[in-house]
Amino acid sequence: MQSYPPIFASFHQTLSQLLKLPYGDKSEDLASIIVLRVEHFLLNNAHQHFPTWSEQDIYLITYGDSIIDGEKKPLNTLNSFLKKQLKQLISTVHILPYFPFSSDDGFSVIDYLQVNPALGRWKDISAIAKDYRVMTDLVINHVSRESLWFADFVSGTQPGRDYFIEQTPETDLTMVTRPRNSPLLIPTQTRRGTRHVWATFSEDQIDLNFRNPDVLIKIVDVVLFYLAQGTSVIRLDAIAFLWKELNTTCVHLPETHTIVKLMRVIIEKVRPGALLLTETNVPDKENFSYFSHGNEAHMVYQFALPPLILHALNRGTEKHLAHWARALPEYPKGCTVLNFTASHDGIGLRPLEGLVPDNEVSELVDSMHRFGGFVSVRTLEDQSEKPYEINIALFDAMKGTRRGEDHWQAQRFLCSQIIMLGMKGIPAMYIHSLLATPNDLSGVESSGRTRSINRRRWDLKDLMTELNNPVSTQSMIFKTLKEIIEIRRKESCFHPDNPQAIIDIAPGIFAFSRTEPKTGKHLIAIHNLTHTHMKHCLKKYRNWFELLGKKPFVSDHLKPYEALWLIPPPKSYTPQSD
Structure with a gap:
């Protein structure tokens, strides 16, 4: 067995123990490979130690091109907007996938190691990282079918030939949990004939085969690369679906949890204070399982909060929101939640399971339809369908109550944000909530995707016209929210760990x-x-x-x-x- 200096000996032992569950007798060799990667990182990158969270932490969620300005690169425009309009009011910027992509507004990554040239370059990411913590998406479950890895699979060449999961159409996959109604197996023409590959989310998003240890090492390399470019928060997208095992639900499997633990160990070794966030839009018990015993994710999204706040304000009752909040568990030491009310995705309804009666969920869905929104569904094991996600701009979701529209939209919306900003955890504001952006129906029409309703690309000149108009809705909401955030950041009671x-x-x-x-x-x-x-x-x-x-x-x-x-x-x- 290879010997290591004390600084790496215990690290190697920890890695090899974690790797035994998914990789068995390959765990020692895999641990050695990762140790070498980490040693190389520490030798070639300046040491950085990030502070732990405090009441001053406010996250901003945005696409790299949520604000555009003519021919200027959007990442440069974003950085300029942050400096001029938000200054030090936010601590962390979650820039949604900024890589070359083929679909799903970035979540079908063609190349993990490149910045989409339409947005900018790595130097633009590093420039933002000088003033803010940067959260980067690790789209870990799948890649674009246009990626070089999948091209290798099609041509039957290495390394990508064995990076994907093949099954025959006759395989019984009825137990697999599905977030989409699209086929799970996608027929693909290759040099070896027609092969059926696993695609949890769409025919353009092909799942990676983590049973192949080479895939794990490739993803470790990607994580280290992101950290070297200034990232200090890694968001594990769709992590729950990572490991596949026939005759199971293929969600939240022990091997998946083990790989999350592995990522945390690596991140803490190379960038102390950097954080790992898991994205698991599921009921609370499943969601909080990614804390494990304080040795897995540093943060999980508070996925129940957006639909519960929306339901409470739509129905005018605190009953279910208060009951849920009263039953929240104590988070392990070194762990917290990311509170939010809106994001690039819709408002998930799965977290309401067991919390809100089905008839009240149906009434909420009906209200959102009346306010211009859409609702997607998921297929259950018995092939019945159930509402899965509301697609609507949060500001327009606050147009009224279950009784219809009224004149309290702005006040109701601000109330929703103040609830989120006050609750235990770290608050995260979606840029279109901060700007009170209404439903973008033209975006839905042009893209053909209902999620586009809440993904508007603001022209900077148009946006500034609104923000500089003291009587515009955008100006009033933006100014008020900035004032509220400034007050919150000065109040020590709002520290994320405080009861x-x-x-x-x-x-x-x-x-x-x-x-x-x-x-x-x-x-x-x-x-x-x-x-x-x-x-x-x-x-x-x-x-x-x-x-x-x-x-x-x-x-x-x-x-x-x-x-x-x-x-x-x-x-x-x-x-x-x-």
Whole structure:
């Protein structure tokens, strides 16, 4: 057995132990290969140590070309917009897949190691990384059928010939969990004849075969390359589907969890403080399983939050949102959640399973249809269909309630964002929420994809016209959200690790506390989920200081969709009356 200096000996041992489950007697050799990769990385890249999270962490989710400016490269335009409009209000930029791609707005990667030339170059990514943490998607489950790896498969040459999963059409795959209605096996003409390859998401997105250890090493190389380019958060896209095993659901398998653990060990070795985020849009128990015992993902998405907030505001009730939030588990040390209300994808409905009655989900879906949205479905094992995802711009999802449209859209939308910004975890804002972008129906028409409704590409001049117009909706929402974010970043109670407790005040009010354990300092976050005035319900909080209004709270009621962040008054404060 090869001997290693102490700095790598225990690392090699950890790797080989992890690799035994998926790769058996190949684990020692694989561990040695990875150690050499890591040693080379540390010798050729400057040491970086990223700070742990704090109340100042705000993530921004955006495509590289969500804002365009004529002939300028979009990544350069994005960087300029961040510096001029957001400055230090955000800590991390999640730039959605910025690689050459063939479909799915970037999630069908042709080449992991190149920046899409239509967006810019690696130097543009590095430039953004000088001022912000950069989150990069590792589209780990599949590649584009236009990739060189798949070209190798078609021609029967190495290395890609054995990078993909082949099955015969007669194979029983009825147990496999499906996120799409497209065929699971795609017939492909190769030099060896017609082969049927596994494609979980679409005929253009061909799943990689991680049973082949060469695929694992290739992906490790990709991770190290991203870290070398300035990435400090790796997002594992569609990770739940990684490992395939016949006669199973092929989702959340032990080998998949093991590979996530492996990625964490490698990342922590080469970039202390860098983070691993898993993308698993599934019910909570399955989602939180990617924390394991604090040795797997550093973060998971809080996938139940977007549909629960939308349901609460659409129905005017805190019941299911509060019940869910009250039952949230304690996260392992060194782990937290990424809170969000919208993203490039739609609002997933699977996390509502077991939380919200089916009839109320159906009513929510009907409302979204009335507000201009779309709903995709998934096929169950019995071949029945069930709503899977709502596709709509969040701002337009707030046009009204289940009773129809009303004039409270802006207030209702801001309430949704304030809830998200206050809850335990790290908040992530989608750029089209920050900008109150409405439904992009022309984008749906031109692309033929319903998800395009929430993926508008703003022309910078048009956007700035809106943002510089003090009476425009975009200007009002953008300005208000920036002010709220600035307040949040200065409040230590909002540290991601600080406890949260649900408070019962009255029907239609969602409230919780955030407490700083070391000092005992606490904050009460209160949100009116209805279009009615809530009177005489907050007497106990009179004369507390209200952070969002920057003044003492001298009332005892809540306006429609009003949100408050209350802290006890300083001892020197003299109580006031109405």
